[in-house]
Amino acid sequence: MKNKILQFGSGVFLRGFWGWMVNELNKNENFDASITMVKLTPRGDLSQFKETSGLYSLSTKGLLNGEVIDTNEEIDIYQRFIHPYPEWVEFLLTAEEEDLQIVVSNSTEAGIVYKQCLFPNECPETYPAKLCAWLYKRFVHFDQSSDKAPLILPMELIESNGDKLQEIIIKHANDWGLDHNFITWVQKDCDFRNTLVDRIVTKGDKNDACVEPYHLFAIEGEEAEEILPLKKAGVNVFWTKNLPAFRETKVRMLNGGHTSMIYAAILSGETIVADALEKLEIDQFLRSILLDEVLPTLEAKGGDKQELTDYAEAVIERFKNPFLNHEMINIALNSASKLLVRILPSFNDSTKLNKKYPEKLSKAIAAFFWFYRGSVEGDTFKGESEGLTYEFADDAKAMSAIAKCDTSSAANFAKAILACSAWKGAFNKHPDFEATLTKILEEFEEKGLKASLFPNT
Incomplete structure (x- = not known):
């Protein structure tokens, strides 16, 4: 599998919602993608995921079209796990990967925030600052190529999550005195989307997750099925101009x-x-x-x-x-x-x-x-x-x-x-x-x- 996705967050919701979707893409559309998981907070580690090589069980329980659904499946799409606080350099090196196309996150409702900081030589506190540093590394490494600007899908449950994330990244870029061309690249080439996610996900044993059959992923803007063929894979996704x-x-x-x-x-x-x-x-x-x-x-x-x-x-x-x-x-x-x-x-x-x-x-x-x-x-x-x-x-x-x-x-x-x-x-x-x-x-x-x-x- 190719490492196409960078995921900020290690919580159970992303495994039950996004991880499952990527698994459906791989099964139904030969998407051939793996995910790199990035930890957002300094406390704890990712050893629980490394011990199982990212493998986890997903149970789907509930009603769908009047019928009881009770299924289990093994999901194996998380291939790499990075803790950016002790592994800052390794984290930034992922920005140099050719196949990486998509960035997702779930940093909770309080995660998309601006907190002034210096240009980071080590891992900064907030998610937007981490992402800004990563995007700048990618911008420089690929010589400002628009083709290497990612699709960015924040899944935090706040209104205009993509717009707010982009605004904060531009603010950090200005604070750090970064190349004006980088700011233009963030504004024009990086595809920040506002999203709405909906699914009940609960924690199972260890890394396992339990979900209801229902799910909804609404993404504002034109379809991007050529990059992320969710609709073709049978996922309940809506590419919409009216989020x-x-x-x-x-x-x-x-x-x-x-x-x-x-x-x-x-x-x-x-x-x-x-x-x-x-x-x-x-x-x-x-x-x-x-x-x-x-x-x-x-x-x-x-x-x-x-x-x-x-x-x-x-x-x-x-x-x-x-x-x-x-x-x-x-x-x-x-x-x-x-x-x-x-x-x-x-x-x-x-x-x-x-x-x-x-x-x-x-x-x-x-x-x-x-x-x-x-x-x-x-x-x-x-x-x-x-x-x-x-x-x-x-x-x-x-x-x-x-x-x-x-x-x-x-x-x-x-x-x-x-x-x-x-x-x-x-x-x-x-x-x-x-x-x-x-x-x-x-x-x-x-x-x-x-x-x-x-x-x-």
């Missing part, structure tokens, strides 16, 4: 789906996500939110209805994964801020689109508020509903503000909770939602949570 739409879809459907359903489900006596969705009424509640209320708002922004439908169905299927013991109370941790990001944008857009409040999202918001009735003890929120007691952690300031809301009647609670400072005035644009919320809360009191939320049960 923000993918991000918005994920946040509103995947994250928003979780947040919309769990409070209604918990208050109905459920504890595990997959188990809850075995109940027809909860499954239908979530489907109605995603397909009838969220999807049209995304379609109105130019999204493809069939693609959005497929994604929504995939989200529901992922939630039903029988191999994931996903406790809903854990998802409820630190949720005060999630209402603003995951649910309200869809609620706002649906209201504007249909000139009325969306029924299921309104009930989801009401269940969210009802869940937050209770008291604060230290850093813990304690709630109670219909004999069910629960506690969880959240932002102290938000918890304190919510706990002060008047719960003496549905009307008083609706008025107080909508005006609560935790929502940063988000409901001010919907002054008449108070009446709608009051009616839902009164139904909670009169009929009980389950009968009100799921009237057909």
Whole structure:
């Protein structure tokens, strides 16, 4: 195999997501590529990978198109392991390799940062500084050749990850007084892409990984299948000119789906996500939110209805994964801020689109508020509903503000909770939602949570 890929990061996500993709390329497209793994932090070493010569087992467990998937395979695409702190020179020498075409990374959300430093004679602290030094070495060695400028795919879960990485590298180049032609090469020839990655990956024994069948890799810009034929290899990749739409879809459907359903489900006596969705009424509640209320708002922004439908169905299927013991109370941790990001944008857009409040999202918001009735003890929120007691952690300031809301009647609670400072005035644009919320809360009191939320049960 040819060493075509330089990977910054040794975490399990890259093995379960990217390592698996490269293995699929080798199997299905004769890609003939190996990966050089570069450690990002000074602590620890890479001996665990060297001991197995990079070989690891990947287990795929979950549902795919309604069928249970439970498979194992051995993956052998990591061929070299470099710890740049003691092996700085060896690390830089990889920049001289003819076949190297692609750079990937997963340095966590905090990894793409600028930290001023001198031109490195030894390994610098941050990932962008490491990459800048490596790119400069390659630029010099290959005499500024545009053909040797790599495709760079950061997989950190931050917006505009490729743009931000490029900006920091240019800043380092200016700090270090590097050749202006190098900066032009970084800007014009190096192909930095913004990306979005999506797959649940958990750690197995030693270097092994366990993944769900679902995966998505969205890459902004024109297709680069001649360099990286992911689509041809059968990988669920989208080369797109509208990455923000993918991000918005994920946040509103995947994250928003979780947040919309769990409070209604918990208050109905459920504890595990997959188990809850075995109940027809909860499954239908979530489907109605995603397909009838969220999807049209995304379609109105130019999204493809069939693609959005497929994604929504995939989200529901992922939630039903029988191999994931996903406790809903854990998802409820630190949720005060999630209402603003995951649910309200869809609620706002649906209201504007249909000139009325969306029924299921309104009930989801009401269940969210009802869940937050209770008291604060230290850093813990304690709630109670219909004999069910629960506690969880959240932002102290938000918890304190919510706990002060008047719960003496549905009307008083609706008025107080909508005006609560935790929502940063988000409901001010919907002054008449108070009446709608009051009616839902009164139904909670009169009929009980389950009968009100799921009237057909």
